Amino acid sequence: MSKVRLSLAAALAASPALAIAQDFEITDLGEIIVSGGFTPVEAQKYGRSVSVLTSEEIKERGITTVQNALRAIPGLMVNGSGDSFTQVRIRGGEANHTLILIDGIEASGGDSEYILSGLDTANIERIEVLRGPQSVFYGSNASAGVINIITKTGEIGTEYGGSAEYGTDGYRASARVSTRTERGGLSFSLAHDEDDGYDTSGDGGEEDGIRRTTLQLKGDYLVTDHFQLGFNVRTSEEHYDSDSTSWSATDPAGYVVDDPTQYADREERLAQFFAELDTLGGRLKHRLAFERTDYDSARNGGAATETKTEAAKYLLSFGLNGQPADDADHLLNAILEWEEDSSSSNPLYARRTNSIALEYRGSFANGLDLQLGVRRDNNSAFEDATSWNASASYTFAGSGIRLHGSAGTGIVNPSYFELFANSTFGTTTYLGNPNLKPEENRSFDIGVEVPFLQGRGLVDVTYFDETLTGEIENYVVNATTRSYRNQAGDSDRKGIELTASLDATENLDLRLSYTYLDATNPDGSVEIRRPEHELLLSATLQTFQGRGSVTADMRHIAGNWDSQFFGSYSTVELPNYTTVDLSAQYELNSNVVLTGRITNLFDEEYADVWGYAKRGRAAYVGIRASF
Template sequence: MTPSPLSRLALCAALAPLAVQAQTAGPASPIMLDTVVISGGLSPVAADAYGRAFTVLTADDIERRGLRTVQDALRTVPGVSVSSTGSSITQVRIRGAEANHTLVLIDGVQAAGGADEYVMSSLETANIERIEVLRGPQSVFFGSNASAGVINIVTRRGRSGTHYGGAVEVGNGTAASGWFTQRGPRGGLAFTASARDDKGFDQSGDGGEKDGSDRQTIGLTGDWKPADDVTLGFTLRRAGEDYDYDAVNFGATDAGSYLIDDPTLYGERTEVSGAAWAEYAMLDGRLTHRLEVQGTVLKLSDNGGDETRGETRALKYRLSYGLDGQPVESAAHLLNVMVERIDDENNAGPDFDRRNTSVALEYRGFLDNGLDIQAGLRRDDNEVFQDFTSWNLGLSWRIPDTALRLHASAGRGLVNPAFYELYADDTFTVGNPDLRPERNTGFDIGIEAGLLDGRGLIDVTYFNETMDDEITYVFGGAPDGVRASYVNEAGESPREGIEVAARLEATDALDLGLAYTYLSAKGPDGSVEIRRPRHELGLTASLAVAGGRGRITADLRHVAGNYDTQFWGAFATEELPDFTVVNLSGGYDVTDSLRLTSRVVNLFDEEYSDVWGYASAGRTVHVGLETAW
């Protein structure tokens, strides 16, 4: 069989680090990295042993690049497409899948209640410790809505001792945040709070009223060891947001007339989530049990109208066993078993609560030859849809006596239809209760290479995924022939691409970074999928100045080959103009505990759109102060 052009390109890209490594004088040694543990399985796993494609954005990454919202942070990650219809309604797609195929977690708890897609909105990065982006089918570990990937947002935990601090910023609005952490030998507590009143911009692009958002978030987490073999913990979070938006003109003839400035339209969003858990270790740590209860409620309303409410409740039990007789934390052969019960309810279908009971198994092997294995299997007993088996396999091999690591994974996942897709009955849309879940099957293979005696790292990954039974919105598809409805498309929706991530310590003062994604995503009929750019390139350069007390960072983002439907005229799918956006950020340590910050968003005032008819923010300047003790 003759390989496709993309497959040949992927092979060349994957071999490029080998060529660079071959040019390095002397014997190679693996790049030394800080130990990073990610939520990539039924229990945490070390990043350098993880076989699946992932990105971790740390608090330092976020601060250095001046990223103040999670949606902006995700725009820097390979394999992730972010599209916004205004600053408060943002969708995230991983590897060209649908937006509701990515599960968003905050401290391990589902961010959206009622089996809905989580709208990223103005979710702030204040008090975030790290953001984990896991790409590829993850349903074995996280269930429905994780068929394309998972975004896990981990909030501040704090280090040993008592610490506190905060930040303020002014620019196109105001923002403030504060935190307090205390950690001792038996546990810790972390309290965080933030508020951002963003004046926004005119989404219609007509020079009218700014469409802003006002968001407040409060969080509390804690853990405690009442005995050496028992640990208790909890997390609580509440966020509220008011935001503005503009009206849609159904008689539009072009992009400029599609959105109409309307200062009267507004929305409200409330998010409440929490979890409580207990862990018990037996047999000198060789056997551990974890029991956790979780809950999430999401409420939305527009213009003071009826409120939509979704709620998800979960009960989870996990057993971990060191098969080699070692404690779970250090076992070379580990078995995880999980039993999970999830209940969803949503007033989009008030008479159709959903329940799902699952059993999952995971084996991990950390072998002496540098080969690490993760294999998982899950069976869902679903009261509404057919039972389903998902699976996942990940391999990571650190090639001896080199700075190379090969990684590969394959898996299968699913997404259950949303309540609205099944049971909607309003002016414009009728649900389809006969919808089938969407299924995603795929694989990836990549190579990670340390460069220049550990001063750099590059990772190149090729992925190939296929969606079956893709759900689409059809105008006039309802039984009455007038309203719209949802249907499962016949055939397969193929997606493939290349993800590249690299970083380099060019000098003691200058750090460079790169993120690139090539994506081909098509529907069953061969049509291009919308809001999934073919090319996304990110470049970053960060320079230490003033003897290391200051730092200046520049970020460039280029997007090309992005298609979207024009909701006027022939309702055609057309390509949006390519665009390039440059952002600057900087910081200076006035004292050891006080830092002056600044950032310029869209430095060259580029006019661009992620979605036809919706403008994006122009140039804005912000300054702030941060403190920590």
């Protein structure tokens, strides 16, 4: 929806790659996209399709979970079987084609798809969503796009604060503290959610709740004026309930069955350590980072599946025109990466990838900005892959109208099971195929950003066209055996993304987000769980002379299809639905804010997945403090 405006000091906190000497004058960089390349990119120069949801907008709209925050972003299809299993599809891509990062670190280890559930927004600075292939910068699983969840670091001085909320469906609490000088700082945060949930079967039975606790500690320090060290450690534990399904059901009401015995546990651990060095007066910069993600999950008290990803990355940034790399009109970034992942589900196998990538960025006097990139992945367990991208942004002098467009490719690696399976279920044996190729997504988009009413309003319209080639499918080898292969034919996805914002009056802000999507399989059939139409209308009214605000969000979904695992076992269109959420806040004083919200105001009965009910009306009150 909106883009975030960051000063150089704030950008330093969000991305240590912007480390500066202590005596460097702090200047305003304008809007930047931290995740837009190997180093941050000014938004006005960025040609790819991006949305940024800021912490202020998250607070105004009363959003408490990341999955609900993403429902405001055009081009994203957010749906799931209850709130404990939420998937995100970007521009109609598969859910595992979206790479989710936390502070630039992969949120899920191994070949696991990251499932959004109770991920809290309390200590999030902003969420950046990059649509279209991003494999040049982020490797596999970024073929449809990237979601980077950036947490708070704190500004110079000592800050602390927290929040608490209680409502009809549970409570949540958070706390944070940070201290920072010109040379670096530390920040610590805690968030705990106790969501009582609701019955996903829709039968009024046992509530399927979510309990999640997250701790995070990160810091950085400028050892000399040109050498910086830093770290980021995060851990989460989650327990959530679910229900069973009935293969003998004949309708949606009978498919999901209330079952208090079903539950799951997850543990997530992220760690990053980095060092940065400026040489040649800042013209040549070096960054070395080590990252690790552990992601463990277990169902009903059984043995956990443990997945792990480890990576080492060396980034070199060089200002080509004699300027410091952070300010260069012509910049070359080069990166070397080593990554290895593994899973306890296939303990004899691991996947290793060695990668090299180059990025060029150029800004020209006529208002044209270019970004070009190429990446080569050498894979140990399957075929190597090459990805590329190119984007351009052109701003017309005087009018502020900006054209932007991009093209490129992205890849998704085969899973462990698809590569190495040798398992029998009942009378059927599944065999892996080590000759699989990575799936490839080819894409282009073009759009225009138009300011109006003397800058009080902004409209951005983007057309996109994407083609998925070599999608991996299972097939029948013989009466007792199935295996995997790269599918013949292409899956096509095209559509339009529209965002608009308007400062209608001094006290009223209006926002609009709309996506039209046409997504089909190689045989021409419709892709499931990808709504044809998604519309969000949002309005924020400032009240009490700016001390308070009220926000209303209306979301409409139409043309969403899903496979029925009951009755006719066919793919059928789900009913259209419209939901309305309200939130309000009031500043009791300069440090303490009273909050309230109502979700699903009109108690709409709806579903994103056949048979799974969604939450009815719920109300909450809370308090937020910062010092």
